[in-house]
Amino acid sequence: xxxxxxxxxxxxxxxxxxxxxxxxxxxxxxxxxxxxxxxxxxxxxxxxxxxxxxxxxxxxxxxxxxxxxxxxxxxxxxxxxxxxxxxxxxxxxxxxxxxxxxxxxxxxxxxxxxxxxxxxxxxxxxxx
Ligand SMILES: [Zn+2]
Numbered sequence: 001x002x003x004x005x006x007x008x009x010x011x012x013x014x015x016x017x018x019x020x021x022x023x024x025x026x027x028x029x030x031x032x033x034x035x036x037x038x039x040x041x042x043x044x045x046x047x048x049x050x051x052x053x054x055x056x057x058x059x060x061x062x063x064x065x066x067x068x069x070x071x072x073x074x075x076x077x078x079x080x081x082x083x084x085x086x087x088x089x090x091x092x093x094x095x096x097x098x099x100x101x102x103x104x105x106x107x108x109x110x111x112x113x114x115x116x117x118x119x120x121x122x123x124x125x126x127x128x
Contacts, residue, residue, distance in 0.1 A: 004086055012098040013109045014090040020113060023098040024091040030083040039077055043070040 004025055013020045047066040056062060088098045099106045 007086065007088055010100045011102075012088070012100050013106050013113065014093060014095065015097040015099060015105075015109065016095040017090060017093040018109070018113050018116075019090050019092040020101070020110065021091065023088045026087040026089050028085045028087065029078070030085070032083070035077065035081065039070065039073045043073055 004027070008022060008025050010023070011021070012023050043066055046069040047062055050056065050065055051062050056065075087096050089096055090098050099109075101107065101110050
């Protein structure tokens, strides 16, 4: 799968409304209780190991370590392992019908759009 940044920077055209520009990405994250349970379990394990290694029995400090471990793990998990669906949406009509302008179909559409725009321009200038 292409990465999100690549998709977002891909100049595209909308097959529904003809909008040309950069698409809007909508990321849908899939929640998994099993994964979250593992994250919590790991955070507890890390806290337990640290308390054993450094011989810490201050509850407040252990609580802080646990929170930090959990936050860091959660961040790593969300950026690397969490399953997510990336939808490429048109910023104008909100349809998931944006295609890259360098694809064959995209090129065709861009040409059509340009021809249309040119005609309209000429019309407004009163040439035809
Ligand atoms: Zn559109």
